[in-house]
Amino acid sequence: MRSGAAIIAANRFGLGARAAEVPLLEADPRGWLLRQIDMPGEVPAAFANLASGNRRAGEYMEAVAARRAAGLEDLLRRNGRQVYGEEAGARFLAAVRSPQSFRERLVAFWSNHLTVSVLRPAITFFAGAYEREAIRPHVTGRFADMLVAACAHPAMLLYLDNHLSVGPNSESGVRSRRGLNENLAREILELHTVGVAAGYSQDDVRALAKMITGWGLLRPNEGGTTGAFTFRARAHEPGEQTLLGCTFAAGGYEQGEAALTFLATHPATARHIATKLARHFAGDDPPTTLVDRLAMRFVETGGDLLQVARALVEAPEPWAEIAPKLRTPFELQVAAYRALGIAPAPDRVLGSLAQLGHPMFRAPSPAGWPDRAKDWAGPEALVKRIEWAVAVAERVRVTEAPTAILERALGPAAGDATRFAVARAESGREGLALLLASPEFQRR
Amino acid sequence: MPIDRRRLLFAGLISTYAPRLVLAAAPTERRLAVVVLRGAWDGLAVVPAYGDPAFAGLRGALDMGRPGGVEAPLDLDGFFGLHPALEPLIGFWRQGELLPVHAVATTHRGRSHFEAQDELEAGMPRVVGRADGWLNRALGELPSPADRRLALAVGPSMPLTLRGEAPVASWAPSRMPTPSADLMTRIAALWQQDAELGPALAEGLKAQSMAGEVLSGDERMGGGRGAGAFVAIARAAGGFLAADRGPRIAVLDIGGWDTHSAQGTVRGRLVQSLAPLGAGITAMAAELGPAWRNTVVLCVSEFGRTAAPNGTGGTDHGTGGLALLVGGAVKGGRVLADWPGLGRGALFEGRDLKPTLDTRAVYKAVLRDHLGVDVPAIERKVFPDTATIKAPQGLFRA
Numbered sequence: 001m002r003s004g005a006a007i008i009a010a011n012r013f014g015l016g017a018r019a020a021e022v023p024l025l026e027a028d029p030r031g032w033l034l035r036q037i038d039m040p041g042e043v044p045a046a047f048a049n050l051a052s053g054n055r056r057a058g059e060y061m062e063a064v065a066a067r068r069a070a071g072l073e074d075l076l077r078r079n080g081r082q083v084y085g086e087e088a089g090a091r092f093l094a095a096v097r098s099p100q101s102f103r104e105r106l107v108a109f110w111s112n113h114l115t116v117s118v119l120r121p122a123i124t125f126f127a128g129a130y131e132r133e134a135i136r137p138h139v140t141g142r143f144a145d146m147l148v149a150a151c152a153h154p155a156m157l158l159y160l161d162n163h164l165s166v167g168p169n170s171e172s173g174v175r176s177r178r179g180l181n182e183n184l185a186r187e188i189l190e191l192h193t194v195g196v197a198a199g200y201s202q203d204d205v206r207a208l209a210k211m212i213t214g215w216g217l218l219r220p221n222e223g224g225t226t227g228a229f230t231f232r233a234r235a236h237e238p239g240e241q242t243l244l245g246c247t248f249a250a251g252g253y254e255q256g257e258a259a260l261t262f263l264a265t266h267p268a269t270a271r272h273i274a275t276k277l278a279r280h281f282a283g284d285d286p287p288t289t290l291v292d293r294l295a296m297r298f299v300e301t302g303g304d305l306l307q308v309a310r311a312l313v314e315a316p317e318p319w320a321e322i323a324p325k326l327r328t329p330f331e332l333q334v335a336a337y338r339a340l341g342i343a344p345a346p347d348r349v350l351g352s353l354a355q356l357g358h359p360m361f362r363a364p365s366p367a368g369w370p371d372r373a374k375d376w377a378g379p380e381a382l383v384k385r386i387e388w389a390v391a392v393a394e395r396v397r398v399t400e401a402p403t404a405i406l407e408r409a410l411g412p413a414a415g416d417a418t419r420f421a422v423a424r425a426e427s428g429r430e431g432l433a434l435l436l437a438s439p440e441f442q443r444r
Numbered sequence: 445m446p447i448d449r450r451r452l453l454f455a456g457l458i459s460t461y462a463p464r465l466v467l468a469a470a471p472t473e474r475r476l477a478v479v480v481l482r483g484a485w486d487g488l489a490v491v492p493a494y495g496d497p498a499f500a501g502l503r504g505a506l507d508m509g510r511p512g513g514v515e516a517p518l519d520l521d522g523f524f525g526l527h528p529a530l531e532p533l534i535g536f537w538r539q540g541e542l543l544p545v546h547a548v549a550t551t552h553r554g555r556s557h558f559e560a561q562d563e564l565e566a567g568m569p570r571v572v573g574r575a576d577g578w579l580n581r582a583l584g585e586l587p588s589p590a591d592r593r594l595a596l597a598v599g600p601s602m603p604l605t606l607r608g609e610a611p612v613a614s615w616a617p618s619r620m621p622t623p624s625a626d627l628m629t630r631i632a633a634l635w636q637q638d639a640e641l642g643p644a645l646a647e648g649l650k651a652q653s654m655a656g657e658v659l660s661g662d663e664r665m666g667g668g669r670g671a672g673a674f675v676a677i678a679r680a681a682g683g684f685l686a687a688d689r690g691p692r693i694a695v696l697d698i699g700g701w702d703t704h705s706a707q708g709t710v711r712g713r714l715v716q717s718l719a720p721l722g723a724g725i726t727a728m729a730a731e732l733g734p735a736w737r738n739t740v741v742l743c744v745s746e747f748g749r750t751a752a753p754n755g756t757g758g759t760d761h762g763t764g765g766l767a768l769l770v771g772g773a774v775k776g777g778r779v780l781a782d783w784p785g786l787g788r789g790a791l792f793e794g795r796d797l798k799p800t801l802d803t804r805a806v807y808k809a810v811l812r813d814h815l816g817v818d819v820p821a822i823e824r825k826v827f828p829d830t831a832t833i834k835a836p837q838g839l840f841r842a
Contacts, residue, residue, distance in 0.1 A: 190556055326641070364482075379648030380613075381614075386623065421630060439635050
């Protein structure tokens, strides 16, 4: 590719160009991006045989019951690992094959914004279904809908303990001595919506926690679909609550839903999300002009994520610099396989992502993976990238000349030293190793 | 013979990036390992104040009773105990090499993991545009210039504690094959063009070359995942710190402390991190051998947890917490605490252990009395504007 805009569209907004996409990118880079979000998302073929989140939750709850009854600890672990392997493998292949890689990047961004992590072993059962059901359908929809879907999903309820939270003055609370768990409410305020800059208090955290008491999962003996979301009125804290100065009338499920919708459209949320998006698409220290622009569009449209994504494409700032961002290990590996036009064996990819410090669905905390170069460019992590690149080049069967792959994958982003080194490599393998291990290929 | 090739490569890179390493004189014998416990560990579970009259009532189901009972804490001093999962450390206590520091905290009061960890590691309240760690600032002030680049992050990412202007290496176990030295040299040459990434890669190659010299093949590969992997990482850190020309400062991470539910006493989520922590410190000590005499291991966490259990068998984000000092250079066998008490009215905001010591006081003592950093440098460069925070005397053997 010859134009800088085409490379930015392919690599920064997308996940790297596949060969068939080059003519479209060259002809109209912005149009290529806008078409992906204006059209509905395609369900990746790799997802065809995956079970629903409710089904996964059911399997999990039954495995837990089996462990209690018969001590089948292994079964729980083994089943969780197997579900995780299927889901993570399908997710990686979907990214490698997608003709809508801008949309795929948005899925990854929002999934990271509303992280659940398999560091809690229970989440191995649901992380994939969560992203497919709570995140993916909403990346060009309303943020409020995404937030409610995420907070009502078995994965998030289990990840941040809300299924255990009981209103202290509710019927169940009075009877059982069980009580409130603030975990999910605190992370909603701090990470998912208004952010710490909004200056909320401990009382706000507790008010939100009370409003989402009763949001839980159906247990095996309760009838209905085991593991599905349920609202337990008996565990819901009675009474009106005040959150960030806004009063929410007493109620059931709709009280929590109203609070989440209020937070999702709050101006501080717009600012918080605009900053994260700008950082993801324009550089680690994004221009405030872009943050302002995105926040304004978010507020004007009540958190319409299609309009916010359009504003990103239409803004001048993301197009100013050719490759200011360091690829995460996930982005690096997806880009490599897209450039090579091959689909890897999922087992191998999952192992090497873990080796590079970026295992799928396994973010270190509810804050998700970091999005600045300094968090990924540790000395050790960079050595690992090179080892990985050389190992991939040794393994794959590619007949195309590495110089041609370089033109497609990096174009004007490639420096002279890298072009020269790839061109005079003594073999195709070595050329490919130099390309994938080059500093330019680490960037987008 | 990949190790020899690595050594060759190492030498080649040094001439480009880090001449000081080759020229360095014999480094200090003092060693420091900082372990960052991410997620806020429950200090009242790890070092229970069973002698406080309010303790048992407040802790409810999380109380393990008094020492001597079944599944009870080990006794320290008749007032404080030690969680039985840290039994591997009780030998250090008996030798006077373990010093728990209780009711300690940063100035952060918002109970946010991420902001509190930033402050814990930066060693100062969040300052916009400033993102370096206290230990990195201290590196530039070490008395012997030979020590300054001898810091190593052990684990896949570079913790804020060590980030900053002073160059720092990092290392983590690897299962990937090693590229040929020739190809690696050509790739490294490409990276020299990249002002942001090039220097970091050079540090990584340096650490890797050192790993080839001081660790066996099995150690380089590491073992286990999650908190379990900590033992392997701690053992490797001990190997690095023991080496004659190795680093003298190491920073490690271990997570899994955010026990909002099912925290448990002798079983449960807390023990899943506590057991590897104890085993890891013991493995590090074994690896250090005679050098343990000159070593301080400092374990710190971003804040404590609520004094009472929450409604779900766990504890929520709190304030006053616990730090541990372990090592042959520690003057331990006692608990350092200006104990605020747990009675009604003594708790911070009615729910948390009240902090009575700033974490930076401990940092300052480590720098002044263990690593020999000048007091004016500590006060001006490492922790500016903190004159009111006084380092306690007598925490370390001279």
